[in-house]
Structures are given as structure tokens and as C-alpha cells.
Amino acid sequence: MSWRDAIRAAYAALQANLLRSALAMLGIVIGVAAVVTMLAIGGGTHARVSQQLQSLGANLLYVLPNADGTAGNPSAASGRRRLSEGDAGAIAAEIPRVEISAPTVSNTATAVRGNRNRSTTVVGTVPEFLRAREWKFVEGRPFTGDEVAGAAKVAVLGSTVAASLFGNDQAPGKKIRINNVPLTVVGVLRSKGQDPFGWDQDDVVYLPISTSKLRVSGRAQRTPREAVGLILVKITDPEALDGVAREISALLRQRHRVAEGSRPGFTVKNMEALIQQHDDT
Secondary structure (H helix, E strand, C coil), X not given: CCHHHHHHHHHHHHXXXXXXXXXXXXXXXXXXXXXXXXXXXXXXXXXXXHHHHHHCCCCEEEEEECCCCECCEHHHCCCCCCCEHHHHHHHXXXXXXXXXXXXXXXXXXXXXXXXXXXXXXXXXXXXXHHHHCCCCEEEECCCCHHHHHCCCCEEEECHHXXXXXXXXXXXXXXXXEECCEEEEEEEEECCCCECCCCCECCCEEEEEHHHHHHCCHHHHHCCCCCECCEEEEEECCHHHHHHHHHHHHHHHHHHCCCCCCCCCCXXXXXXXXXXXXXXXX
């Protein structure tokens, strides 16, 4: 059979079964459209998740308590293997490729201004934490090293908290209260939105770590003076994340006298690996 005869036979078959042919073509069109739509949705979701991960900051490692404690709440960690401000200082001093090592503590509390209030996350840390997170300001400034040293009653607000307590008014220079402690707002952060895990990164109040421990959250939680719930580490070389993570683990095992083969009271997490995991899917 020539190709002309094949075409004529196919055309005759189509005419004899018009409804079946039309349904088959419609099924093909719908199937192709569905695949294209799913790829577009998947690509958009992938781009959004990658953007959210990037908003956490670049070249970062997170040193967290493991099962011996609760991340962010140092009072829940075991006394023998509790992370400390000294650990953060040792990481910065003894590991050459570390640019920033920022200790933090966090708790949930209610921020109050006049008749407005908002339950939010209160994070005590050092000025370098916001620099490691590459967080910009829309108003005001970060708190300073001197304010950390003096446990100054100052606060930096995420944009969600600022909008809830101040609306369209400027916040810097005005006061809020947390756990009945008056705090002067010195800055408001630019919005970062939700992280990949659904947490609103802007629903937060940042305080000097000393202020949090001595005046606000720590007083209520009876947090030990040196204890921290997380150490944020920023390194200079993005290609060295895994190597630096191993160096941090080795240093902390030595500082905490963790025997070979024993499970330490901390983990070092590489956020870059999460970004790569999303990029590969």
C-alpha cells in the first residue's frame, strides 16, 4: 500500500467514526494541557520555595540542640551538653572560615502597645545575627554591641509585629512592653515573608540577648546566663559548608567532652543542602 492509499484509508476511518475520533483528539488535547499546567504549577512552586529558602540567608549553618533539648529554649537542654555563648565565641575564634557566630535564645511572648497586643516570637541575639540573615531595615537601625553589653531595653520589630502594633505609624523611638518590661523600638525590618516551613519570618521581635535573658524572657524562664538555644554561623566560603560543619561538630564535641561514639547534644544543619534538595526535585 502506497502512502497515498494509507492516507485515504485513515481519512475514511476518521469519517466513519467522527464521534470517536473527536473524543480521542479531545482527550489528547486535555492530557497535554494538564501536563503543561502541572509543569507550570510545579515550576512556580519550585521557584517560590527556592526563593523562601534563599530568604533565610546564604552560607549559613545552624547549630541546634538535638533530643537533649528543645531548639530555641535553652532551659530545656541538659546541663552537661547545653549550648552556650562560650560555644558561639569559640566557633568564631577557632574556625578560620567562620565570619559570624551568633548565639540566640527564643520564646513566645505578647508584645503590647496601648490597647494593641500581639503574641509573637521574641528572639534574643546579637547585632551580627541580622547581618548574617542579610536583613534590611525599612525604619531605624539594629541594636548595637554596646546595647548588648548593657542589656539595653531596646527592640527591633519584624514588619508583621510593627503593622499589628503601630499600623501605618512610624515605630522607632516609641515604646512597647513585653512581660511588663518597657522597650524602645529602634528599628523595623523589611518583610521576608514565610519561610519554606510556613513560619512568618516577620512575626518576630529581636532583642539584645542580654536583655532577653536578664530582663524579659530569661527572667520568666529562669534561663541560665550562658545558655543559648541556637547558634547561627555564617561562613566566608559557600563551598566549605560541609567542611566547616564537621569542624564545628569536632570543636563542640571537644568542648562538651563527648566520648567517641556517643551521641552529642547538638546537631549542625546545613541550610544550603536544603536549597540544593529543592533545586534537585
